[in-house]
Amino acid sequence: MCAQGTLCDIKKALQPELNSFPLDLLFNAMDIGVILLDEQGKICYLNKTVGHMLERDTQHLLDKHFTEIFSTFFSVSAEEYRKTSPMFEVMAHNVEKIGVERYSDLTKRCYLTNYHPVMLNNLKYYLITFTDITKRKKLEEEIIKMGQELDAAFALTLPNSKVEYKLKNTPEYVDTYNPDQGEITITEIIQDGGYRHVVNALKIAGDLHREGAMSILGIDKDLLVQTLIFHDIGKSQPDLAVGQRVIAAEVFEDSKLHAGRSAEIAQHIYQKPPDMCTLIRYHHHAEDELPASFPRYLLPMLRMVKLIDGLSAALTRRKAQIKLTVHKELIIVEEKNHHPAYNNKRSLNLFTGQVKYCHNSPDGNKKYRSRA
Known part of the structure; x- marks a missing residue:
């Protein structure tokens, strides 16, 4: 039995609301870019921050392979992107990469990126987050x-x-x-x-x-x-x-x-x-x-x-x-x-x-x- 019955009752009453809470509202309110890839590397979710970062409509990016979108954003060519992107190592070895700084020649901005393999409903996905650290880098310089x-x-x-x-x-x-x-x-x-x-x-x-x-x-x-x-x-x-x-x-x-x-x-x-x-x-x-x-x-x-x-x-x-x-x-x-x-x-x-x-x-x- 819960020692604080009132709090437990409130939590129980709110649980259905919490379960049905639209996470999209939360992700779109963040200034961190969030992308979810399926096992093949295709984009199955991205928030509005990523759209702003890419200057693209997020709906037009769904189901596209991440290399198609980011190879020219972070590199001058797809070949160079394959050599420099941490995502390929994450997918090949099922490891996470934290705190990787990536510079975009397109936007002239610097991003702090994280790459995580995750399991959802017994299916493998890859979660990528982007944080614009351009101001911080300029301050450091x-x-x-x-x-x-x-x-x-x-x-x-x-x-x-x-x-x-x-x-x-x-x-x-x-x-x-x-x-x-x-x-x-x-x-x-x-x-x-x-x-x-x-x-x-x-x-x-x-x-x-x-x-x-x-x-x-x-x-x-x-x-x-x-x-x-x-x-x-x-x-x-x-x-x-x-x-x-x-x-x-x-x-x-x-x-x-x-x-x-x-x-x-x-x-x-x-x-x-x-x-x-x-x-x-x-x-x-x-x-x-x-x-x-x-x-x-x-x-x-x-x-x-x-x-x-x-x-x-x-x-x-x-x-x-x-x-x-x-x-x-x-x-x-x-x-x-x-x-x-x-x-x-x-x-x-x-x-x-x-x-x-x-x-x-x-x-x-x-x-x-x-x-x-």
Whole structure:
């Protein structure tokens, strides 16, 4: 017996109406093209969206073989269509094909297509759906073009082509960590990872600037930008392969070493100012490791550089989502990652160096090693 008798009664009363509901009304109200082919590939149903897409009367398309209709829509010839259409593989091997992008030279539009073999009343049919994704593709192309233009604009800020070459040829590695063995497994290689890391660091600096962080005492925007560009210029990475399992501490150089090397390059090759070289040299030191000679007035800048460096690593290697807000000398960070252990919300006081985590946010840095 149904626990919710009234709902069951309503469903029972409506069942005849549901069974006789004209699905044609539903399909014709959709902006997705729907086609049903019989076992021989002849069209036995198509909705109005397909008619609009083809600029043809749907009634005149029934019982025609799909190749007769689509060979010139998606290809320049029937022969080419047979080579490129997923439908032939679906029919030959009884498999479905999902998310296939098809471009029509006739309409100059792009469609996302799906192909499904289905059984209805013990008869085999093939269901095809079309979604016009032209606007989305154009937006994607615009975003890619915008990214390329931003890269070109960023390249103009670099002192010379050698710096750009070094950054673009310093890889970064995406990995998974196995705490039982203390090993990481390489899952992806970002060949221009050093360059991506600096670009992401500058993006984060831009976000902080919009939030007002550059107005905080002790923060110098121009010095920060130049520090971020040069902070990993001396980094040396091992040559690893996807699938390789290694102990990170054994194959990756101590981060303090590449920080010191980067500072030497900035100072002696590019004649960068002492404060900038100091920030680069110590950006991987804990504060209790800093020498007595470290200028205390640089501590807010050092804390910001270290924060941005870590967040950029999260963007570059973990594709993290980061939200930043600034309140007086506090920077509040909300970080979301695919791996929940890295998710946290925390605040950093640039004057005192105090970091506070929300009560329900795990401190991922205590569980996982950092390779920023």
